[in-house]
Amino acid sequence: MHSTEPLWQPSHDRINASNMLGFTRQLEDRLGLVFNDYDQLHQWSIDHLELFWQQVWIFTNIRASRGADNILTNADQFPGATWFEGARLNFAENLLRNRSDKIALVGRFEDGRRTTVSYAQLRQQVADCAASLRNLGVVSGDRVAGFMPNITETVVAMLATTSIGAIWSSCSPDFGINGVIDRFGQIEPVVLFACDGYFYNGKTINSGPCLTEVCNNIASIRQLIVVPILSVQPSASALSQGVLWADFLTHKVPQELVFEQLPFDHPLYIMYSSGTTGVPKCIVHSAGGTLIQHLKEHQIHSDLQPDDVLFFYTTCGWMMWNWLVSGLASEATLVLYDGSPFFPDANALIDIAEQEKISIFGGGAKYFGAIQKANLVPRKTHNLEKLKTILSTGSPLSHESFRYIYEDVKSDICLASISGGTDILSCFVLGNPCLPVREGEIQCRGLGMAVDIWDHQGQPIRGAKGELVCTRPFPSAPIYFWNDWQNVKYISAYFDTYPNIWVQGDYGEITSNSGIIIHGRSDTVLNPGGVRIGTAEIYRQVDKLDEIINAVCIGQQWQGDVRVVLFVVLRDGIKLTDDLQKTIRHTIRVETTPRHVPAKIIAVADIPRTISGKIVELAVRNIVHNEPVNNTDALCNPEALILYSELEELQH
Secondary structure (H helix, E strand, O other), X not given: OOOOOEEEOOOHHHHHHOHHHHHHHHHHHHHOOOOOOHXXXXXXXXXXXXXXXXXXXXXXXXXEXXXXXXXXXXXXXXXXOEEEEOOEEOXXXXXXXXXXXXXXXXXXXXXXXXXXXXXXXXXXXXXXXXXXXXXXXXXXXXXXXXXXXXOHHHHHHHHHHHHHOOEEEEEOOOOOHHHHHHHHHHHOOOEEEEEOEEEEOOEEEEOHHHHHHXXXXXXXXXXXXXXXXXXXXXXXXXXXXXXXXXXXXXXXXXXXXXXXXXXXXXXXXXXXOOOOOOOOOEEEEEHHHHHHHHHHHHHHHOOOOXXXXXXXXXXOOOHHHHHHHHHHHHOOEEEEEEOOOOOOOOOHHXXXXXXXXXXXXXXXXXXXXXXXXXXXXXXXXXXXXXXXXXXXXXXXXXXXXXHHHHHHXXXXXXXXXXXXXXXOOEXXXXXXXXXXXXXXXXXXXXXXXXXXXXXXXXXXXXXXXXXXXXXXXXXXXXXXXXXXXXXXXXXXXXXXXXXXXXXXXXXXXXXXXXXXXXXXXXXXXXXXXXXXXXXXXXXXXXXXXXXXXXXXXXXXXXXXXXXXXXXXXXXXXXXXXXXXXXXXXXHHHHHOOHHHOOOEEEEOOOOOEEXXXXXXXXXXXXXXXXXXXXXXXXXXXXXXXXXXXXXXXXXX
């Protein structure tokens, strides 16, 4: 079992310089409050939601033309609570508060190209883009879509859209045609920003034919704007219905930027559920809720300050892109990367971290596992002097990755494993620059987030596994689902289990240290012999073995019970011998329980993943049980599903 001794303790200097301490001092100065520890602060924040979120507004200096009449109304209704009623603000105005020549965005590409844009330049580009959108007749409430890579132009298009009060929604260009149509077709955008293609892992992918199909199938699109990535003059197919980005932004004189002043709960983004069990749900998030939650998470929990350089490896199809871009509201410099994280080699992102002097570096848990298995030792090969925080999300970070980061990346660092979701466009549990880091544990529950772990009877439990719930409203909850009359799908998604209580669908645990462990999705919890097992518990053990690149674990219905089946992708030249199977089973048994040991271990060539890189256990389980997978367009490699169909090994 892992040690509960901290891997890292923040120094007194770090604590004293942190925004977390600055915020608690504000509460002391303004409200006369004194807290002995974080648990007390967290409890106060959920007991006094109105006061807490009002103080976050003040601390983060939210720009608004009119303050709120009421901070929180209908607090006993979830959903149904209303935040900052009467306030008027604009999301883009808060992200463009800095008008100086400071670098706002650094663009990095896998072919080595580098671009920079200052805050002043960004503001002017947004002004020009917004004026062009207005000339097209785009107004508040219209939808504008981006089929774009993670580049400066995407940020400009989003900010221009939201400055008008239109609603932004994006997919990354690696989505298939049907995946794009399934998403954008539901929300009927009037404008589509897209690239002519993109580079990934040394390959050139042409998006022209896909753009033609999308425009032909979504009648609402009045204008296509093409950003040239592959060539200065894209192919005729890409431009047959479109205009070039540079031409779209061109005006005879520089345009003035007008920020529409809108209600706190005005729709900002439309995000999408993974779509692996049907057509994706269109989740609508508010401008004010997104802004105040991201500011809280960035400044107070992640200690983001104006002199920081923030990076997260993400595409525009993952919520972490939206989270990353909000870093502009803290006046930091953001690094955007488009391409494979392992091209030309596994050092690609570490090289960028050194070159750009990144201070807060984020990626998926699988990324950190991969560089560990590639035997990278950045503390010996790179100068990461500026790096103060590593963020990890997407799936639970393994115990081995915790140790690896402190042993081989950097020892004096706040490793902030975070977890939330597209559903809330933010985090339930996350980091804290003033708390120790313990192996395998997320540091704390988010301020203002009444997160708990409940058992089957709906009772709070500690030191045991259960359902992650949120018992009180929070401002970044979705305002509604698109085309979901009377909130039927919305309520079914989160509030069917317990009325007025948000159920996230994660299987978790609150430890004796008040840390949090996420054991995986509760809808994929294994149940052999009636014992509930989180798949993440098994992955943590498998990740230790160098022979295994990746794995997916499911429960197979078998002889009136459930048996655990583990599929593994092996390194080149490795075979799944009896000895290797014994090693896998022994490792799992010693570190967990006999119930966790898979009844079947099967080698496969690939594992199906969503476009944002998440393993789709439900899709594998459906194939094994000869049940349909309703929406394979949500997968980046749907061809992998055939590997799990009618396997002889699972018939006995």
